[in-house]
Amino acid sequence: MRQAHTVEQVRAAEAALMARLPEGTLMQRAAAGLAVAVSNFLGSTYGARVVLLIGSGDNGGDALYAGARLARRGAQVTAVLLSPKAHQPGLAALESAGGRVLTGGQAHPEEPAHADQAADADQEADADGPAHADEPAHANGSAQVGEVERVVAGADVVVDGIVGIGGRPGLRPEALAVVRLVERYGVPVVAVDTPSGVDVDTGETPEPHVRAALTVTFGTHKVCHLVDPAASACGPVHLVDIGLEVPPAEVRSLQAADVRALYPVPHGESDKYSRGVLGLMVGSTQYPGAAVIATSGALAGPVGMVRYVGPDPVAHAVLAVHPEVVVGEGRVQAWAVGSGTSTGSVDLERFHRITQQQDVPVIVDAGAIAALDHDRAGRVVITPHAGELSQLIGVPRDVIEQRRLHYARQVAEDRQLVVLLKGATTIVAAPDGSVLVNPIASPWLATAGSGDVLAGICGSLLAGGLPEFEAAAVAAYLHAAAGTLAASAGPVTAMSVAHALPEATRLLLA
Numbered sequence: 001m002r003q004a005h006t007v008e009q010v011r012a013a014e015a016a017l018m019a020r021l022p023e024g025t026l027m028q029r030a031a032a033g034l035a036v037a038v039s040n041f042l043g044s045t046y047g048a049r050v051v052l053l054i055g056s057g058d059n060g061g062d063a064l065y066a067g068a069r070l071a072r073r074g075a076q077v078t079a080v081l082l083s084p085k086a087h088q089p090g091l092a093a094l095e096s097a098g099g100r101v102l103t104g105g106q107a108h109p110e111e112p113a114h115a116d117q118a119a120d121a122d123q124e125a126d127a128d129g130p131a132h133a134d135e136p137a138h139a140n141g142s143a144q145v146g147e148v149e150r151v152v153a154g155a156d157v158v159v160d161g162i163v164g165i166g167g168r169p170g171l172r173p174e175a176l177a178v179v180r181l182v183e184r185y186g187v188p189v190v191a192v193d194t195p196s197g198v199d200v201d202t203g204e205t206p207e208p209h210v211r212a213a214l215t216v217t218f219g220t221h222k223v224c225h226l227v228d229p230a231a232s233a234c235g236p237v238h239l240v241d242i243g244l245e246v247p248p249a250e251v252r253s254l255q256a257a258d259v260r261a262l263y264p265v266p267h268g269e270s271d272k273y274s275r276g277v278l279g280l281m282v283g284s285t286q287y288p289g290a291a292v293i294a295t296s297g298a299l300a301g302p303v304g305m306v307r308y309v310g311p312d313p314v315a316h317a318v319l320a321v322h323p324e325v326v327v328g329e330g331r332v333q334a335w336a337v338g339s340g341t342s343t344g345s346v347d348l349e350r351f352h353r354i355t356q357q358q359d360v361p362v363i364v365d366a367g368a369i370a371a372l373d374h375d376r377a378g379r380v381v382i383t384p385h386a387g388e389l390s391q392l393i394g395v396p397r398d399v400i401e402q403r404r405l406h407y408a409r410q411v412a413e414d415r416q417l418v419v420l421l422k423g424a425t426t427i428v429a430a431p432d433g434s435v436l437v438n439p440i441a442s443p444w445l446a447t448a449g450s451g452d453v454l455a456g457i458c459g460s461l462l463a464g465g466l467p468e469f470e471a472a473a474v475a476a477y478l479h480a481a482a483g484t485l486a487a488s489a490g491p492v493t494a495m496s497v498a499h500a501l502p503e504a505t506r507l508l509l510a
């Protein structure tokens with residue numbers, strides 16, 4: 001299980017550990033891991049041009065010490081100070097290792113430099129050779145602004161040590177000016193602990209922030225590493241062990257071993273009923289394909305049997321592809337309803353009868369989400385994307401996209417059900433505030449019908465006996481794994497994702 005802790009939890013764990021260790025030990029551990037990660041990112045350290053963006057706190061200290069390590073291995077390291085309060089021992093370490101220091105605390109007023117100017121700057125930087133400690137350090141003011149642009153333009157990597165867990169969302173003008181330069185010249189960024197400017201505890205990005213190609217974090221993951229939109233600004237996240245002992249986290253992410261342990265595998269005594277029967281009330285005459293696709297997702301899961309209920313022409317379409325499906329109502333262990341329906345096409349009488357069976361879990365998708373009774377207590381998973389959640393709670397879609405964790409949690413708590421909020425990253429929130437995030441999925445999954453596969457596999461896992469929270473999270477994990485597998489053969493369709501599910505499951509359980 002990957003855990004994502006809050007700043008408060010990290011601070012408490014850090015204090016407990018620091019009390020037992022000589023001063024500076026944790027920062028040295030962090031810096032050593034960071035230097036190795038930057039080195040691996042670069043491929044070759046000797047002669048590489050590394051620019052450090054340095055804020056006023058320990059995040060900058062990590063970057064400076066890592067920069068010193070890289071300079072000792074032959075990198076040309078330049079620190080750009082964005083605050084007069086930079087970490088002094090780190091600064092001294094960098095300078096004594098041959099690193100250079102510039103003051104970057106001024107906004108650059110000019111328009112974007114011309115592309116060939118950037119190329120010129122690159123060549124000049126090349127011709128410079130390794131920097132030395134006796135080069136001008138802390139030289140005054142505006143002459144350095146042009147120099148900052150020159151080193152940024154020629155950099156192989158920028159290390160973002162502006163702020164970490166002590167930062168408030170957003171970037172101050174002097175930091176923003178340099179970050180814009182970095183973006184203009186397309187230099188990849190390795191973020192120290194967090195991309196500066198994101199909201200660490202919520203994953204929100206209300207203000208400008210750094211976009212990293214890699215984030216190197218310490219001790220444990222933070223919420224912003226798993227939750228969008230901040231997670232998308234992190235790139236891959238590399239965790240450096242610094243010996244931190246942390247309590248259980250509320251926001252977590254299933255790993256392969258967790259999914260393997262949860263997956264309901266049939267055993268010698270199993271029969272089709274004991275493996276679970278899933279009732280599917282999905283598809284409509286308008287969207288008959290959704291029923292076929294959701295059925296494909298369900299049959300690729302652990303369930304022993306699928307019953308289909310819906311309009312006759314849709315049932316015939318399902319049977320044509322899946323002759324193993326039984327048409328008509330009967331006893332089931334779980335229902336999946338709503339995929340491939342609009343709000344107006346849901347069979348409300350049957351829907352309410354189904355959702356009032358308090359002891360049978362139900363996954364409610366698409367058009368049926370809005371038809372769910374507010375007072376329906378019990379075992380329900382809803383699977384909205386941000387647009388559907390917007391319709392349900394009357395909050396604009398873009399506001400939900402910006403505060404995904406907040407709204408997923410709020411709806412789960414208010415309505416006492418499990419919310420699976422779809423998107424590039426998937427958030428599964430339980431009524432008690434627990435959250436499981438699926439942070440990695442192939443963007444190829446953004447294809448029509450992909451959500452129907454997810455509903456099918458989620459229903460199958462529910463019928464197979466997993467509790468709602470775990471069923472939703474395992475479904476998101478397997479859906480993403482199948483999407484990645486399907487995409488290895490090129491662009492995917494929803495059916496190709498469903499067809500990849502058994503192989504993705506086999507690989508996982510092997």
Ligand SMILES: NC(=O)C1=CN([C@@H]2O[C@H](COP(=O)(O)OP(=O)(O)OC[C@H]3O[C@@H](n4cnc5c(N)ncnc54)[C@H](OP(=O)(O)O)[C@@H]3O)[C@@H](O)[C@H]2O)[C@@H](O)CC1
Nearest residue numbers: 014026027056057058059163164165166167168170172193
């Ligand atoms: N915890 C651990 O286990 C370990 C932690 N370690 C490292 O320490 C880091 C935390 O260091 P930290 O506490 O010094 O805070 P940090 O994020 O560097 O800076 C905060 C300062 O920046 C300022 N500022 C605020 N907002 C801003 C903004 N938007 N834009 C610009 N500036 C802004 C504000 O200061 P001000 O300038 O307002 O006086 C504030 O005080 C952590 O992320 C990790 O890298 C590792 O070394 C070892 C193990």
Ligand SMILES: Nc1ncnc2c1ncn2[C@@H]1O[C@H](COP(=O)(O)OP(=O)(O)O)[C@@H](O)[C@H]1O
Nearest residue numbers: 422423424441442443445446448449450451452
């Ligand atoms: N950019 C993306 N990267 C990864 N997964 C995505 C992305 N966009 C959408 N998805 C996933 O694809 C599925 C789309 O479902 P949905 O929006 O219901 O589509 P449909 O209604 O066409 O089936 C969801 O599981 C969602 O999490």
Ligand SMILES: [K+]
Nearest residue numbers: 160163192194
């Ligand atoms: K940072």
